[in-house]
Amino acid sequence: MKFKTNKLHKTTQMMTAAVLTVGLLLPTAAVLETNGVQAAAAAATTQSAKTVKVTWNGKVLGVNAFQAKGDTYVPVKALAKAAGLPLTYDKTTGRYTLGTSPNSLVMSIYRGGVWIGANSVGLQSEGKVKGGTMYVPLSVLRDYASIESSWSAKTGTVALKPTAAAGVTVTQKSIKSTQKDAVVNIRYPQLSGSEAGIAKINAALKKHAEAFSANFEALMKEFGPLPSENMYYEADANFMVSYNKDGLFSVVMQDYSFYGGAHGSTIQTGYTFSLDSGKQVTLDQLLKGNPNYRSDIDKKIAAAFKKTDLAFDSNSFKTIGSTPNFYVRNSGITIFFQQYEYTAYAAGIPSFDFTFTSLLPKGTNPFAGL
CATH class of the missing domain: 3.30.457.10 (Copper amine oxidase-like, N-terminal domain)
Structure with a gap:
């Protein structure tokens, strides 16, 4: 397992001071010792x-x-x-x-x-x-x-x-905005192919982007004009495809927003879908070969937090719970937490890598039966 913090790097043509601050976040010594x-x-x-x-x-x-x-x-x-x-x-x-x-x-x-x-x-x-x-x-x-x-x-x-084409085709779509005094760039993925679940997956990902856009516009109206003419509201959404084969599609949606103040805020959401059914795949399904996987993961994450000075309270983490944020990679999964959930803003988004071989019995196929 690797403990890492996904540092957020934001730069746009219309830079606010807050965006620039995010862009200059650098890794900390505690993270370097573990990666x-x-x-x-x-x-x-x-x-x-x-x-x-x-x-x-x-x-x-x-x-x-x-x-x-x-x-x-x-x-x-x-x-x-x-x-x-x-x-x-x-x-x-x-x-x-x-x-x-x-x-x-x-x-x-x-x-x-x-x-x-x-x-x-x-x-x-x-x-x-x-x-x-x-x-x-x-x-x-x-x-x-x-x-x-x-x-x-x-x-x-x-x-x-x-890489040989093994998954579905992914294209980038955008939500247009007519908002004035705002920098808006909201992108989301859409899939194409013959798999039965694609329409349902596309609807879910589009809904995610539209919800972020609607919430951003509502908060802009609620907060009113920003105090400085050199400061702009910003909504920047993008995505990262982390797995696209074996009948599985895993993606991270990243939503950044700035409403004034010292810096903006980033929320990441992990989605893993079955291409056949269009339904979301859970950790319970992926790691069903190990009934104790949650306890194994909890112990390793708790130990990692205690070895660093990044957490507000090194003993605050107890469990990932039943519905943690995660995504699938070539060799395993990554579990992550949001800003301020356990660490200060400067720590970014704490993320923990696990290989399937470290969590499942030898020879187990995590994608079997999905």
Whole structure:
């Protein structure tokens, strides 16, 4: 299990002071001690990093990757060129974008580290800068950029290729707004394919976005004009597809809003659906092979909170309960909590990674019978 906090990184063309504050949130030392792929450790690990070759569809990239702290770091520019992926830079926001939605990675360099967002939803895993070249972790490419990999110890080569299309097609939709004195950018996913549950899933995701939009407009009217002409209301919603195969679709909806004050607020919601039925899949269904999974998870999260100074009260966490926020990844699940639920705002969104192998008996298929 890894304990991480998803740092929120917000920059828009019409920046408010609050948005800028969110954008500058950095990982804390307590988190770095528990996550082996943090960019802040770059200076200490780069000297001892092992250089490895990397190929795309059998063709060697012009720049090597390197292994450090349990992950392999792949050169972004060389990967983009070899794979034919668009790599753009926005001077206004200082962000690089690799690929296209919903499998795009957004990157921003700070202090030698690289903040990464999956389709702009912030991840805790970060990249590194070495010799003026920007690198991203292979684990991020596998989980969020539809890239497969294999490792040859004999040749010291990481082979990359595009993931075979195994899930449904996802497109990005937006809700238009006529609000004045507000920055509104509300995006949500819509699926297409032959699976029976797609219509029901699309309706649920659209409803989520419409509810956020309606609530934002209602609160704007309630609060009235902001005190400064240089301050704007803001609603920014995006999503991150974390799993799209095996008859399962898992997505994180991220809703950011700013109504004045010191900073805005971000709420993340995890949805995991059966593509066949369109119904939401619960942790009980995924982890039915372990009747004691909740107790196992509770103990590990409680221990993780006690090892850090991020929680308001290191003993406040008791249980994830019956309906925790979670999403599915390639190798397991991530459970997360909201801002202020257990930690201060600066800690971001506390998230805990678990592999299926750590929670289920050997050989158990978590997707069987869904």
